[in-house]
Amino acid sequence: MAELTNKEKERPEIEPGTQIELTPVAALLAGFTPDEIAGLKRVKAAVAAGQYSDITEEYKKLLFVKWLMEHDRIGS
Numbered sequence: 601m602a603e604l605t606n607k608e609k610e611r612p613e614i615e616p617g618t619q620i621e622l623t624p625v626a627a628l629l630a631g632f633t634p635d636e637i638a639g640l641k642r643v644k645a646a647v648a649a650g651q652y653s654d655i656t657e658e659y660k661k662l663l664f665v666k667w668l669m670e671h672d673r674i675g676s
Contacts, residue, residue: 614620629637646652668674 629640632640643652665674
């Protein structure tokens with residue numbers, strides 16, 4: 601794991617008005633405020649932790665009925 605230090609990373613001097621090529625992630629986040637980016641990170645973490653899903657309750661019920669049928673718990 602990288603060691604944290606108080607040293608600033610060396611950055612090249614960039615003249616004002618110079619076009620900067622953004623990395624794919626930076627290009628996706630361009631235009632978002634820092635608060636919006638923080639919110640996106642919180643949602644991403646919640647999705648990864650299974651705390652959020654876009655699956656509706658109705659779809660969950662359909663999946664359960666499908667499971668019941670596949671395991672011969674109910675007939676068609």
